[in-house]
Amino acid sequence: MITPGRFKDDPAEPRLVLAKTAVLREVDPELSWTERELPERERTKHVHRLHPYLGKFVPQLAEVFLRRYGTPGGLVWDPFVGSGTTLVEANALGMGAAGCDISAFNCLLARVKTDAYEGRALEDDLVRLEARRSKSRARRASPYVERWFAPRAVDELLAFRGRIGGTTYPDLWRVVLSRAARSARLTRHDDLDFPREPVGGEYFCHKHRRVCRPVGEAEKFLTRYARDAARRVQEFSHLRTDAPVTVVGGDARVVSPPGPIDLVLTSPPYPGLIDYHEQHAYAFELLGLERRDPEEIGRGVSGYADAIAAALRRAVAALRPGGKVVVVVNDSRGLYDGILAAAGLRLEDRVLRHVNRRTGRRNGEYYEEILVASP
Ligand SMILES: C[S@@+](CC[C@H](N)C(=O)[O-])C[C@H]1O[C@@H](n2cnc3c(N)ncnc32)[C@H](O)[C@@H]1O
Structure with a gap:
C-alpha cells in the first residue's frame, strides 16, 4: 500500500483553497499526492492501464476509502462504475464488488479488468x-x-x-x-x-x-x-481474489445492487465535463456496441441533481445499517448538499483534495472533494 505523503513541497503548510461554496477550505494532504509520491506508473498499475479513460479516480484513493469503510467478505457498490477502479481495488482487498454503467464500453472494460485469466x-x-x-x-x-x-x-x-x-x-x-x-x-x-x-x-x-x-x-x-x-x-x-464481481450495463437510476451493501464508493459524472460515450466513439463503432447517450447523466446541468439523487437513493435502499456512502466529486456548482439531502443522506465529512492530472492535458490546479455520508 502507498504511504500517503504531504501536499506539494511544503510539509508544514496545508494548502487553503477557495472552494465553490466560497469558503476557504483546507486541502487534505493525506489524499493529495505529488507526481513524485504517486508517479503515473503507480496510478496506472497493472489493469488500470488496459485502455485510456478520461475521468477515472486513482486506485490509491479508492483503496484508502475501501480500507476505511469496507468489509472483507462484504459488498461494495459503485453505481457509476466507469473503468472499474472501485471493483478492481475492492476485489484485491477480498471485498465483493458490483457496479453499473450506462456505457457498454465502460462495462466491457470493467469486466475485462476484473476477470480471471490463465x-x-x-x-x-x-x-x-x-x-x-x-x-x-x-x-x-x-x-x-x-x-x-x-x-x-x-x-x-x-x-x-x-x-x-x-x-x-x-x-x-x-x-x-x-x-x-x-x-x-x-x-x-x-x-x-x-x-x-x-x-x-x-x-x-x-x-x-x-x-x-x-x-x-x-x-x-x-x-x-x-x-x-x-x-x-x-x-x-497475483493480487486478484475470489471475491465476486458483478458488472451490470444500465442506468443507475433503475439498477439496484445485487444484494445488501456495506459501502457505496463512487465518482458520478459531472455536468458538462466529459462526454463518456463520445470519448470511446471508435470503440462503439468497431465493436458494434449499443450507444445510450440520452440516458447518460451529466450531458447538461438540467435534471442533473435529480438524476444523481435518484441513483444514490436506489443505492441507499440496499445499504446495511452503519454503511457509508463515499462520493468523489468536483462540485464546482455546489449541487451536492441538495443532492445528498434529496437522497436521504446526512453529510459526515467533506474532504478537499488536490488532483494530479486526472483528466489529461489541462492547465491550472484541479481539486475534487470526497463527501462521506450516511442515511
Ligand atoms: C466519473 S466516471 C466514473 C469513473 C470511475 N470512478 C473510474 O475510476 O473509472 C462517471 C461514469 O458514470 C457513467 N454514467 C453516466 N450516466 C450514467 C447513468 N445514467 N447510469 C450509470 N452510469 C452512468 C459514465 O458512463 C461514466 O463512466
Whole structure:
C-alpha cells in the first residue's frame, strides 16, 4: 500500500483553497499526492492501464476509502462504475464488488479488468492473434471507420477483429482492438481525447514539438498492446481474489445492487465535463456496441441533481445499517448538499483534495472533494 505523503513541497503548510461554496477550505494532504509520491506508473498499475479513460479516480484513493469503510467478505457498490477502479481495488482487498454503467464500453472494460485469466491460454490466444492471414480486405468497414482510419489501418483492425473469434478471452482482445484503434485514428497526436475532424496530412504537433503526420497503420499497436494487456492481467492475477464481481450495463437510476451493501464508493459524472460515450466513439463503432447517450447523466446541468439523487437513493435502499456512502466529486456548482439531502443522506465529512492530472492535458490546479455520508 502507498504511504500517503504531504501536499506539494511544503510539509508544514496545508494548502487553503477557495472552494465553490466560497469558503476557504483546507486541502487534505493525506489524499493529495505529488507526481513524485504517486508517479503515473503507480496510478496506472497493472489493469488500470488496459485502455485510456478520461475521468477515472486513482486506485490509491479508492483503496484508502475501501480500507476505511469496507468489509472483507462484504459488498461494495459503485453505481457509476466507469473503468472499474472501485471493483478492481475492492476485489484485491477480498471485498465483493458490483457496479453499473450506462456505457457498454465502460462495462466491457470493467469486466475485462476484473476477470480471471490463465497464463497458458493467454499465450495461445497471442499466437492465434499474431498469425496474420490474407492481406486482402474481405470485410466491409462502416463509413465512420473509413473516415477515421487510413486504408491500411482499416485492413489491419478488421483482420484482428476477425481473429478474435476463436480465442479464449475475446473481451480482452476487444479492449486491445479498441486501444489500438484509438492510437491509429487519423488524429493529431496532441488531440487524442476528443478530436473533431480527421487530419489528412502533416501538422505541427504540440506533444512532440515537431512536424508530425497522422498514423497510417494499426498492426504495430495491436501487437504491442496485446502483449501489454496479457502481461497486465497476469500481473493483477497475483493480487486478484475470489471475491465476486458483478458488472451490470444500465442506468443507475433503475439498477439496484445485487444484494445488501456495506459501502457505496463512487465518482458520478459531472455536468458538462466529459462526454463518456463520445470519448470511446471508435470503440462503439468497431465493436458494434449499443450507444445510450440520452440516458447518460451529466450531458447538461438540467435534471442533473435529480438524476444523481435518484441513483444514490436506489443505492441507499440496499445499504446495511452503519454503511457509508463515499462520493468523489468536483462540485464546482455546489449541487451536492441538495443532492445528498434529496437522497436521504446526512453529510459526515467533506474532504478537499488536490488532483494530479486526472483528466489529461489541462492547465491550472484541479481539486475534487470526497463527501462521506450516511442515511
Ligand atoms: C466519473 S466516471 C466514473 C469513473 C470511475 N470512478 C473510474 O475510476 O473509472 C462517471 C461514469 O458514470 C457513467 N454514467 C453516466 N450516466 C450514467 C447513468 N445514467 N447510469 C450509470 N452510469 C452512468 C459514465 O458512463 C461514466 O463512466
